[in-house]
Amino acid sequence: MKDKIFNEKEAVAVIQQMVTAGRHNLKQDAVHFLIWGWVILAGCLVHYLSFLLQFHQGVYIWPVVITIGIISSFYTGWQQGKYSRSTSYVDKINRYLWLGSLAPFIIASGIGLMYGWIYAYPMFATILGWGSFISGGLLKFKPLVWGGVAAWISGVLMLVFTGPELLLLMSVAILFSYLIPGHMMMKQA
């Protein structure tokens, strides 16, 4: 690109070229969906298996996987920020969206601890779905939008169940809202 005066049509072409060049890289977002997707899926499946094996300490998998998720996600985000050469407005909104989802997660966990986990699971699915749906809209990535809808459907079905099936429904929610879109984003990037 040269430092020169040009005509109006060339000006439009330059703007279009820069919009294409500055397009958002999905890979950065995909990593976070994959970290949380695998961590939560592992938690759900281990907890579900513990029910099947009548091992009553299965619930303790959650502090372990959540800690792994937080550390991995913050470390990856910190590394990405350190080496990032551009910060788009989409990045900024996404960051606030997911950081802002932490408080509802903590509140839902509090409800689970105080009143029973059957009340918390539909809320978890709702928050997951909400994040995926909005992120999908921002990133213009339809599988995330549909994944969000799938998580909400799982959340509605969770209202019907009270047993370990909740964990299987949560696995379905995370599979469709995080893991499948996350892998698709990775492939597209």
Add this chain to the structure above:
Amino acid sequence: MQELDPLLHNQLRLAIMALLAQNESVTFPYIVEKTGASRGNVSVQLTNLEEAGYIKIQKRFVGKKPQTSASITTSGMQAMQEYTEALKSYLDL
């Protein structure tokens, strides 16, 4: 017909502004890579845009390395909007 801002009606300066309009901030190497212009030329044009108040340049250290980044100001965004409006009228869009 609206007049085209002479500061923006330049291939490299417009490219820089178009990149900055989409991002909260971008680093100097990113601008060089995306525009394909020389470092010296990008540097001169960034200074011109900063003097016009269209962009803000920040310098910081990442580890031990200095990093220069730029972001668009409110008046820069306004100028880009007016420029694209003027372009539309020229092209009869």
